[in-house]
């Protein structure tokens with residue numbers, strides 16, 4: 001089985017993170033935690049926080065502008081915008097529509113995709129499928145989160161983990177032999193309640209009482225999510241490699257979802273990848289959910305760590321529970 005009939009890949013990336021830094025030392029003054037605990041259990045040193053008035057659509061727009069510039073395209077060249085997020089500006093319109101208006105991408109269809117931390121990889125796969133089918137030529141994929149607004153800043157189990165930011169990629173046809181070669185995506189809804197925001201949808205609309213009970217914030221069974229992540233990360237990459245007809249030792253670079261360095265190390269060990277092949281920026285940003293791989297990919301590209309012809313794997317996991325991975329030859 002091959003993934004696509006046409007060569008489809010990423011032709012430009014961009015990212016944006018807010019300036020405000022919240023360090024572990026800052027958190028020590030807010031909840032009963034310590035820099036040592038956070039670093040030892042998660043690898044996180046600091047995270048970025050969006051100021052009031054800066055929303056998901058604003059950060060997504062900034063990241064998108066940089067991706068368009070890198071791809072040498074204008075907003076008018078974009079046929080579709082997919083925004084992966086769990087912290088969009090509003091229920092409707094979608095954040096993708098707000099970004100479409102901000103950019104002036106008047107020819108683009110626009111929609112949000114909900115797959116939490118796997119959302120960016122789900123969206124890349126969706127974009128490449130549209131292009132492969134001949135429906136669109138250029139698709140703008142964005143992962144963005146303002147998790148600081150759905151985190152309970154009194155809950156040390158969760159508030160130390162998350163951060164805000166955005167990353168974008170332009171997906172288009174590429175030179176033969178390059179681009180997306182293999183993918184894997186899946187879900188296990190039976191584990192959905194291990195990582196959820198109970199109130200905010202239509203089942204439990206947010207009321208003052210529900211807010212006071214903390215139901216509008218992220219609730220997480222950390223240990224269950226940890227076990228799921230460790231079990232899933234290596235497995236999903238191996239499946240994508242199989243579709244790409246590639247062996248693990250042919251991989252040059254791995255960009256995992258940035259949630260926890262222990263989870264990343266366990267996936268890297270399972271794949272027998274040496275440290276130099278694994279990209280980690282988690283200490284700077286924490287877990288930015290759908291934005292995490294998107295920001296990491298842009299940083300790796302801009303730092304010159306990815307070269308044309310490199311075999312790259314990206315893999316995400318998260319709420320749903322969901323997972324997704326992609327193997328591509330960088331172009």
Ligand code: COA
Nearest residue numbers: 033034037041117156157160222223225226259260317318
């Ligand atoms: N500071 C200090 N202590 C903390 C703490 C914090 N920020 N958060 C939790 N603790 C405490 C707990 O209360 C517990 O105390 P107790 O033993 O007195 O009850 C103790 O530390 C151990 O908690 P535990 O949950 O067993 O820690 P852990 O080793 O499993 O690490 C996580 C917790 C959250 C770091 C880890 O489970 C994890 O990373 N899970 C995956 C989370 C994730 O990736 N989520 C996003 C998915 S996209």
